[in-house]
Structure formats: structure tokens, C-alpha cells
Amino acid sequence: MSLATSLGFATTDYVQWPLFGQLWILFLGSFVACSGSAGGGIKMMRAVVLYKQVSRELTRAMHPRGLQTVRFGETVIPDHVLHAILGFMFIYVVSIVVMTLLMVATRLDIITAFSAVVACLNNTGPGLNLVGPATTYAVLTDFQTWVCTWAMLLGRLEIFTLLVLLTPGFWRR
Incomplete structure (x- = not known):
């Protein structure tokens, strides 16, 4: 419920669960937000x-x-x-891949990098491994934090909206 409401609160350290359960929670967190909500991700209506x-x-x-x-x-x-x-969906997947690769290029392990990007893009809160529910994002470097910040902006403001705002054509008369 916490992931669905973008609360970011966890009642248990699910990083201790089998990897399938952890990834299942991360996957479901991509679809839980409803249309019109402040939650990020794919949204339930788009998934249907x-x-x-x-x-x-x-x-x-x-x-x-x-x-x-x-x-x-x-x-x-x-x-x-x-x-x-x-x-x-194409831009969503490309965003995850590019930002995960940026995080991995800074020597972060793949599970932490991927889960941090997905959790930030979906605005669900905790990720896995170093950014799991029993820890914080404080372990990330400044650059990694900026990547997560951009992921959060993309997820919260909707990907198309933010990308349109960043194009020069939008600002021309």
C-alpha cells in the first residue's frame, strides 16, 4: 500500500526476502498509480x-x-x-536503461542502480540493496543523487511533459 500511494514507507525489510519477491514488488510498483494521481510510473490505465x-x-x-x-x-x-x-512506454524503458547505465558507470552494483532508478521514476520510495527499505539514499554520491532526482522529476511530472518543457521549440514563439 505504501508503494501505491508514493508514501515511501516500509514496514519490513523486504531485501531479506528471496530476489523474486523483491523484483516482483519493484515490478508491481510500476503499475500501481492511478490516472490523475501524483504517483509516477506507467499507471494502471495505461497498463490495461x-x-x-x-x-x-x-x-x-x-x-x-x-x-x-x-x-x-x-x-x-x-x-x-x-x-x-x-x-x-518506449521513452519509459529507454529512461530506465539510460539512467541505470549512468548509475552503473559510477561503479554502483546493477541491482542497486536499477532499483534506485525504477523506484525514483515510479515515485515508490525504497529500492533494493543499498537503497532498500532499511537504508536510505544517503549512500549515493552526488552524481547518483542527481540521476535519481531526474528520474523522480520524470516520474512525477510525467515523462512527455518534462521532455516537452526541455525542448527549445516549446520556448519559441
């Missing part, structure tokens, strides 16, 4: 729409001449919205 899009593509592979639509409740999701969600 992506799942339905994958189902549509599998159906298209079996029935290429059929007409399939993606629905959310009774609403048909237009293709431009599906493309925007797919674009968001």
Missing part, C-alpha cells in the same frame, strides 16, 4: 490499455482481415491514443 493492445495484435496475427478495436469499458480507444501510450 497496453494489455488490450497486445491482445488485439495477437488476434490480428490470427485474423489479419478482421476489424479489432481496443475498448476501455464502453469507450473505443483511438489509434492515436494507443500510439501515444506506446511512445510513452
Whole structure:
């Protein structure tokens, strides 16, 4: 519940659990925020729409001449919205990979680097290993803290919003 609300509070040191459980919590933390909430990550609605899009593509592979639509409740999701969600997912994954590689380049272990980036991007709080629930992010260097700060900004302000603000075309008249 703490991860879903972006509270960042932990009642147990789940770093002591098997690695599968730790990664499962990190993975689920990517989807727990609802649309319109301050939580970061993929958001539940996008995850549902992506799942339905994958189902549509599998159906298209079996029935290429059929007409399939993606629905959310009774609403048909237009293709431009599906493309925007797919674009968001691409930027989301690329952001995780690039920031994790930056953290690993500073000699941080891969689990700590990956989990710190994912936790910051999703605004869920604790990560794993050195930034787990029983520790703090104080063990990170200044550069690593800045990488996590950018991840938090990307997650909290929405990736597209922040990237648009950083483009020169936005500031031109």
C-alpha cells in the first residue's frame, strides 16, 4: 500500500526476502498509480490499455482481415491514443536503461542502480540493496543523487511533459 500511494514507507525489510519477491514488488510498483494521481510510473490505465493492445495484435496475427478495436469499458480507444501510450512506454524503458547505465558507470552494483532508478521514476520510495527499505539514499554520491532526482522529476511530472518543457521549440514563439 505504501508503494501505491508514493508514501515511501516500509514496514519490513523486504531485501531479506528471496530476489523474486523483491523484483516482483519493484515490478508491481510500476503499475500501481492511478490516472490523475501524483504517483509516477506507467499507471494502471495505461497498463490495461497496453494489455488490450497486445491482445488485439495477437488476434490480428490470427485474423489479419478482421476489424479489432481496443475498448476501455464502453469507450473505443483511438489509434492515436494507443500510439501515444506506446511512445510513452518506449521513452519509459529507454529512461530506465539510460539512467541505470549512468548509475552503473559510477561503479554502483546493477541491482542497486536499477532499483534506485525504477523506484525514483515510479515515485515508490525504497529500492533494493543499498537503497532498500532499511537504508536510505544517503549512500549515493552526488552524481547518483542527481540521476535519481531526474528520474523522480520524470516520474512525477510525467515523462512527455518534462521532455516537452526541455525542448527549445516549446520556448519559441
